[in-house]
Amino acid sequence: MQLTGKITRDSLMTLEAYSKYRKERKSEVIAHRKLRSVPLGDHINLQFESELTIRYQIQEMLRIEKIFEEEGIEQEIEAYAPLMPDGSNWKATMLIEYPDVNERKRELARLIGVEDRMFVEVEGHPRVYAIADEDLDRENDEKTSAVHFVRFEFTPEMKAAVKAGASVKLGCDHTNYPAHTMIAPETLASLAGDLR
Structure with a gap:
């Protein structure tokens, strides 16, 4: 290809x-x-495109x-x-995964707004929160969607830091889903290639 x-x-x-x-x-x-798939906690997975x-x-x-x-x-x-990322950002498909249908229904109701509480934090720089669902609204007053599309925008300084090998944390500070993880070095190397 x-x-x-x-x-x-x-x-x-x-x-x-x-x-x-x-x-x-x-x-x-x-x-x-x-x-390019990064699990966050037990029930959220970000597939970086x-x-x-x-x-x-x-x-x-x-x-x-x-x-x-x-x-x-x-x-x-x-x-x-x-x-597709355009050189200044990372874009991901965010999947909220609960195998049990009843648990999924309950948790999607508790996780309204979770997509807006996703962040990346480049070592030495402030957090960057996701810009979510620019294509259409994916939640209502009763629940959020199990699939969201998120974009993380970087400053030139953040891009340079990632390309120079800075560590990056992926996280969520939603009240009902606090979680964070360091992005693995091999994944980060692939993601750094998206930044120009």
């Missing part, structure tokens, strides 16, 4: 070429996705839906491309 920094119709593979690529490289993409993960998602949707017409391809790009 050719990474170009911008996803356009012309930079995507044909369905035939993607089918071949998928057979040869699916395990590499899964390993990349796993590397990259150009590779977003290209793969678009190609998968085109393959599954058998989309090959220009308009359909553009719609998929418009839906997923905004989830």
Whole structure:
């Protein structure tokens, strides 16, 4: 998969070429996705997106839906491309995971606003809170969604610190879900590549 920094119709593979690529490289993409997955506590997981993960998602949707017409391809790009980091930020799909349906229902009611209480803290710099769900509102007065899309914006100084090897903490200071974790060095190395 050719990474170009911008996803356009012309930079995507044909369905035939993607089918071949998928057979040869699916395990590499899964390993990349796993590397960029950061669990926070027992029930929240952040999947940090990259150009590779977003290209793969678009190609998968085109393959599954058998989309090959220009308009359909553009719609998929418009839906997923905004989830790709643009050099000054990290973007992630945030999953709230409770296997038991009753527990999940109860906890989603207790976790209203949790997406706005997610933060990253670069060593030596103040916390940066998530900008959540820019696509649409994902909660109501009764519960939050189990899936959110979050963006963490960095100052030039924070970007330089991450690229120079500063440690980074991922956390949440929601009253009903206080948690934090240090991002593993190998994950952080991958995420640092998103910053320009």
